[in-house]
Amino acid sequence: MGWPQPSPFPLFDEFEFEDAGPSEEAGGILEGPLLPLRDLVFFPRMVSPLVVGRDRSIEAVEVALERDEPLIAVAQRDPEVDEVEPEDLYEFGTDVIIGRMLRMPDGSLSILAQGRRRVQIVEYIHTEPYIRVRAIPIVESAERTRLTEALMRATLALFEKVVQLNRSMPEDLYVFALNVHEPGWLADLIAQSLSLDTSQRQEVLEALDPATRLQRISVLLAKELDVLELEDQIHSRVQQELDRAQREHFLREQMKAIQTELGETDAFTREVNELRERLAKADLPDEVRAQAEKELERLAAMPPMAPEVGIIRTYLDWILELPWKEETEDNLDLKHVAEVLESNHYGLPKAKERILEYIAVKKLAPDKMRSPILCFVGPPGTGKTSLGRSVAKALGRNFVRVSLGGVRDEAEIRGHRRTYIGAMPGRIIQTMRRAKTINPVFMLDEVDKLGLDFRGDPAAALLEVLDPEQNFAFSDHYLEVPYDLSKVFFITTANTLDPVPPALRDRMEVIEFPSYIEEEKMEIARRFLIPRQIEEHGLAEHPPHFTDAALRRIIREYTYEAGVRNLEREIASICRKAARRLAEGKRPLRQVTAQMLPKLLGPPRFLR
Known part of the structure; x- marks a missing residue:
């Protein structure tokens, strides 16, 4: 059974609500059927359509109309409960009048009801075939004191801001609230208008003192106003971004139109045309060309800011920059x-x-x-x-x-x-x-x-x-x-x-590749290593001469390897020392002998 959102406006102009039964004195006892409500708290003077679908609820409505008894509407603590017991209901509810009833094809009832006054349930008479209770009506004072006057003004000021910021509230709602002169009624009106959960609305209903009720409403309005102001800031930022995006789109379209008139194109179109020209000039295999043309057509059909544009652009660059048929001619001499x-x-x-x-x-x-x-x-x-x-x-x-x-x-x-x-x-x-x-x-x-x-x-x-x-x-x-x-x-x-x-x-x-023997290392050093190091160290004008004994001693006592990398490093070390002597203005190193190696390279590292 679903409950439509109540209207905060009384509908006396459309329907004639009659008094429900004889009038009770203040502090008297009301007896009548009870209507449990799901996700809804009914406030006095508020009008709302209700759809009644549960068997006991239908029976309660029919009994209230047949016997001309008051119908007491009370909110459920848990809206998921179907078979309602007394412990599932709140203690306070509202005495309501049924102004209209329609029986629907599915057997449910559609009624239009208006709240009269708060009631406090004091006794459950029976729960079958419908729930019947005794309740005490709450008589509310309409007197306006200085405190209630101040609370009403503060509440109305907050409510005005909420109505302005909340797009789902009509502006007439604030005008209607201005014409409410009773503090309790004003609090009930605002509570029914705000997006509150059932427990919060029930707290307002159970606040019997109008001043206390207005204070609670002020707190709820302040919280709602904070949320609405933050929502409005977010909406404003989003709207600014949308406006900027629309403006940029409009300017781009204008730019495209101007460029078309001038025979020019935008950067993305120029890039696509450039790729198309490169693809036409490239010498590609048929299968590769077909794949590249397919990807190029996909690229041309995409908007410039699509995420796949960069992926396809990079792929086409690879296709076009790879060598497919270019080759060098071999020297077969x-x-x-x-x-x-x-x-x-x-x-x-x-x-x-x-x-x-x-x-x-x-x-x-x-x-x-x-x-x-x-x-x-x-x-x-x-x-x-x-x-x-x-x-x-x-x-x-x-x-x-x-x-x-x-x-x-x-x-x-x-x-x-x-x-x-x-x-x-x-x-x-x-x-x-x-x-x-x-x-x-x-x-x-x-x-x-x-x-x-x-x-x-x-x-x-x-x-x-x-x-x-x-x-x-x-x-x-x-x-x-x-x-x-x-x-x-x-x-x-x-x-x-x-x-x-x-x-x-x-x-x-x-x-x-076998290891080099000593004679091969000496020959490699003579032909390749020494000339290369002399050139790299700037010693072409004063090249040092390595004696055979010096090379042999370097190979035997300063290196221990199959190749010649360490041999080249030792030769480079000697050349660096020779370059330093020249840079310092000293006499150049003319000859490297075996006896000079301990001074140039340190003590021998390998002894054989």
């Missing part, structure tokens, strides 16, 4: 390649021989030769990475390098899907973008340092990259179109093959 390799590296005959064999076969059968996938395995400092640079220089190709040390996520190789915020292609595609050609020398450094965890196995993702049977259509999660890696010259490096999975090892041609 075997003599030139051999000279470049020999000028940059001493020794390493097996690796140099394999490079020359590849160039020879490519020269004879350029369309049938697959790009080799080499794996340089050897101790640190033996020239694996630098040999890759020399190979690129000898062939005339671009050189790119990716370090795989510590990579644990498969997405580092294959990329992230575009559904994720900040998604990017994998390292393979990112490096190909830097290479700017589809046939660079691509070095995958430290392939034996790949990790493995719950995010996937990057070594397994490399199987497709390094397999000539599959890498012509490499699948990156971000691009979602195949990318051709078949023309890339892959070189991987490792210090040891033990951590490399067998399936990945099977796809690579392993070339061992």
Whole structure:
């Protein structure tokens, strides 16, 4: 059974409410049926339509009309209770008059009732077939004292502000309140108008003294006014934001119209047109072009401030900046390649021989030769990475390098899907973008340092990259179109093959880099290390000369390694001291002998 919101205005003009039964004297006892109300507190002089649906309630209304008895309306403590008992009802209620009753098709009653006066229930006579009670009517004084006059003025001032701020209250409500001269009636009118819960309205109903009632109403009005003022501030800020947004939209539309008349376009349209021109000029495979055009049409149909605009724009930039068919022409002059390799590296005959064999076969059968996938395995400092640079220089190709040390996520190789915020292609595609050609020398450094965890196995993702049977259509999660890696010259490096999975090892041609012997280290120092350090330290005009005995002693007593990195560091240390002597204006260091090493490098670190 639902209860409509009561009206605070008396409706004597529309209906003629007759007195309910004989008039009782002050302090007399009323006896009559009781009507329990859900979520509603009925106040004296207030008119409200009621829908009566429960059987006992219907019986109570019919008995009140049939016997011309007063109907006592009392609020329930818990509106969810259907079978109401005396303990479920409040002690105070209102004696009401029924002005009109209609029987509805579903059996319920629709009545129009008006409250007469407060009553206090003193006895429950019976609860079946309806609840019947005895109650004492409360006679309220209408006298206005100085206290009640002050309370009425303060209450009306607060009520005026509430009516102004509350959009659901009609302005006539305040005018009606101004014409109420009884303090108790004014408090009841305002209590019925505010959005209060049942317990708060019941407290007002149970306040029998008009002054006390007005004080409670003033407190409730002050709380309501605070909430309404905050709500009004929020609404004002929201309205300002909406007005600003509408103004900006209107100005943008005006700008578009002006630019259209002038033959110009806005920034977003210019950007889309620029992408369309770049896409038309780009030399792309058919499948890639179809995907790019589809994304471009989506971008053109979106509003400029849509969140997906940046995602699609970045994707199209990747598509357009990747090399799809651009490649460099290989230098197939075997003599030139051999000279470049020999000028940059001493020794390493097996690796140099394999490079020359590849160039020879490519020269004879350029369309049938697959790009080799080499794996340089050897101790640190033996020239694996630098040999890759020399190979690129000898062939005339671009050189790119990716370090795989510590990579644990498969997405580092294959990329992230575009559904994720900040998604990017994998390292393979990112490096190909830097290479700017589809046939660079691509070095995958430290392939034996790949990790493995719950995010996937990057070594397994490399199987497709390094397999000539599959890498012509490499699948990156971000691009979602195949990318051709078949023309890339892959070189991987490792210090040891033990951590490399067998399936990945099977796809690579392993070339061992042995440790350098003493004579090879001396030759490398003479040819490469000493000239490079002299140039880097600005000693070209006064280069120090390293004797064979000095180099041999550095190798034996100051380094202990398979490669030449520490040897170069010791030579660099001596060159720094020589550079300091020159900077201080002292005599340049002309010659480095074995006897000078303890002074230059300190005591020997290794004794053999």
